[in-house]
Amino acid sequence: MFWTLVKLMSTDMSRSSTSVAFRSTLKRDLLIAFKKKNDIANPFMFFIIVVSLFPIAITPDGDRLAEIAAGVVWISVLLASMLSMDNLYRSDYEDGSLEQLLLSPHPLFFMVLSKNISHWLVSGLPVVVAAPLLAYMLSLPQEAYLTLIASLLIGTPILSLIGSIAVALTVGLGSRGLILAVITLPMSVPVLIFGTLAVEASVGVGSPAGYLALMLAMLAASLSLAPLASAAALRISIS
């Protein structure tokens, strides 16, 4: 989708070189992520462990778990995505490549977007893939699986895009795990609301389509606005 978006805009030379920069940033970030497998594995493991804590703490009873399954999966996704955000700009900030990115002639919007996309591919997508398995463990009714995957597929990029703003604002700080949580978690409330509502609607009467459409609208809004805020935040942090 973004490839076509970039290609559409690449009418002249400068634009096309932006698309090259976009692609090479994406490729570089993915390469780094796959070299440091811990960064991929840890949020994923965290997600699975948090989900499996709920039945132990609340109840092993399948019927009662089914009621809270959607919320449990969504909250765990939220926490895992927030923890993995910490890596988004930090290593680049420490080795100075973030400054190079800011100095480059390409619009920072696309560079930030490319970083967010690679972050989502590495931390969001595995969670979406694992979600049905965990939903099964929480005995979520089967008719809700498709909606759960769809809502996570739409919702996790929004979480990455929103979290990126807070990470960019705090990139220069030494210890910032908690402040990141204080800033991003309240902002993620709308995603959480509609994500869980969609899953609940697909279990009971009603259709999840409306909620998913609202989430798509939020995705469209955050795709176009959040990178702007992240780029501005990066320029503030590195000045």
Next chain:
Amino acid sequence: MWLWFSKLGSPKWFYELSGKWLPWLVGAMIISMTVAVVWALLYLPPDYQQGYTSRILVVHVAVAGTSLAFFPLMAVAGTITLVWKMKLADMVAKNAAALGAWFSFITLATGSLWGSVMWGTWWEWTDARLVSMLFQFFLLLGVVSLRSALEDPDKAAKACALLSIVGCINVVIIKYSVEWWNVLHQPSSPLSVNSDSPNGPEFWIATIIMVLAVYLFLSISLILATRNEILQRERRAQWVQELVRNS
């Protein structure tokens, strides 16, 4: 108009002007606050449904309405900080965040005091206004903690300005999503009767005076805090040193 605008950015000018305003504002605040508090808490006739508990609402409505003004205020101040790099706007924004958190907290506290009598519960997740106020409180605390985490004041000013603008948009989105959440989740909300209950004109006049008093209180607190901030940040300026020497 632009001369006025650029003058407003000068801390010294603001300090002198606000010094002239303060006695009038404080006087107006004391009068309206006394009238509103005495009237609302001692003389307001009991509501036919709510009894004397409705008197809490006078305070609650005024504080709640005022606390909604903080994010727009901070977003406007933040825009001015980012665009015109006006020092004064940031000084106001800095104190507005902490004050806003307090106002949100008082709103929640008075609301649940009232709710504990009228609804029989201190907290009710099905009421959209409660939940969205709670998250506004959290967002304001986020701005405050970002400010204290960043050491460089210039960087902190810009970062908090950006977060205020993002937060202002977010508060609106959260408000509507929480409302839809409730409307769609539980179609019949028996809790919404309180705002439409037939109250006499005394109730509304008392509330309006209280709103005025609370807004004056807010402006005075903000001005006093900003004046302190000015003195501290401009402590090397000549006029501040003269001021301190003469006092």
